[in-house]
Amino acid sequence: AQSVTQPDARVTVSEGASLQLRCKYSSSGTPYLFWYVQYPRQGLQLLLKYYSGDPVVQGVNGFEAEFSKSNSSFHLRKASVHWSDSAVYFCVLSRNSGTYQRFGTGTKLQVVP
Amino acid sequence: EAAVTQSPRNKVAVTGGKVTLSCNQTNNHNNMYWYRQDTGHGLRLIHYSYGAGSTEKGDIPDGYKASRPSQENFSLILELATPSQTSVYFCASGAGTANTEVFFGKGTRLTVV
Numbered sequence: 001a002q003s004v005t006q007p008d009a010r011v012t013v014s015e016g017a018s019l020q021l022r023c024k025y026s027s028s029g030t031p032y033l034f035w036y037v038q039y040p041r042q043g044l045q046l047l048l049k050y051y052s053g054d055p056v057v058q059g060v061n062g063f064e065a066e067f068s069k070s071n072s073s074f075h076l077r078k079a080s081v082h083w084s085d086s087a088v089y090f091c092v093l094s095r096n097s098g099t100y101q102r103f104g105t106g107t108k109l110q111v112v113p
Numbered sequence: 114e115a116a117v118t119q120s121p122r123n124k125v126a127v128t129g130g131k132v133t134l135s136c137n138q139t140n141n142h143n144n145m146y147w148y149r150q151d152t153g154h155g156l157r158l159i160h161y162s163y164g165a166g167s168t169e170k171g172d173i174p175d176g177y178k179a180s181r182p183s184q185e186n187f188s189l190i191l192e193l194a195t196p197s198q199t200s201v202y203f204c205a206s207g208a209g210t211a212n213t214e215v216f217f218g219k220g221t222r223l224t225v226v
Contacts, residue, residue, distance in 0.1 A: 043203060043217030044156075044203070045217075046214045090155060101215060
């Protein structure tokens with residue numbers, strides 16, 4: 001069975017601080033992993049994706065994520081957050097034989113001055 | 114630019130009434146999806162489609178029907194709306210392979226009173 005767990009429903013960080021949003025997955029096949037971001041009253045947009053190769057993948061706006069097969073994790077990171085990064089972030093799992101993507105419950109990020 | 118358009122953006126319906134949510138994509142994607150978003154659940158898949166004329170059940174199909182009359186259009190139908198179907202609904206399209214991006218509409222906020 002496939003599942004994605006985002007253990008933190010809310011994260012608050014200060015502007016300029018570093019960020020890590022956690023994601024754990026369970027997959028019986030080769031996982032394809034994504035991070036999407038949802039800004040207020042908007043649809044979701046892709047930040048980055050991973051399916052093979054270098055376990056550290058770069059995304060838009062300075063975001064990166066690191067895949068760990070041993071830990072079944074795909075954590076999202078950013079070195080220095082900006083107030084405009086305030087949004088809901090979703091970790092998403094698919095499989096090479098999968099039909100559709102499975103979403104985590106999301107982490108709401110609030111960046112404070 | 115890839116585009117997924119949902120209508121209406123907001124809808125208030127009465128319990129027991131019929132509701133149709135519409136989605137149009139200009140991406141020429143084969144796959145289309147309907148999700149609902151609720152706090153604490155993330156996005157959950159209701160129905161999806163591989164192409165015109167096809168519909169498949171997702172994880173939570175009960176109380177919903179779907180229709181895909183053409184490549185571009187995918188509708189979600191609530192024959193007998195209930196208050197538990199109050200939610201934000203997202204339509205999305207994708208090329209069909211597991212490692213590709215899915216493009217989302219801006220969502221429809223449905224309130225059933």
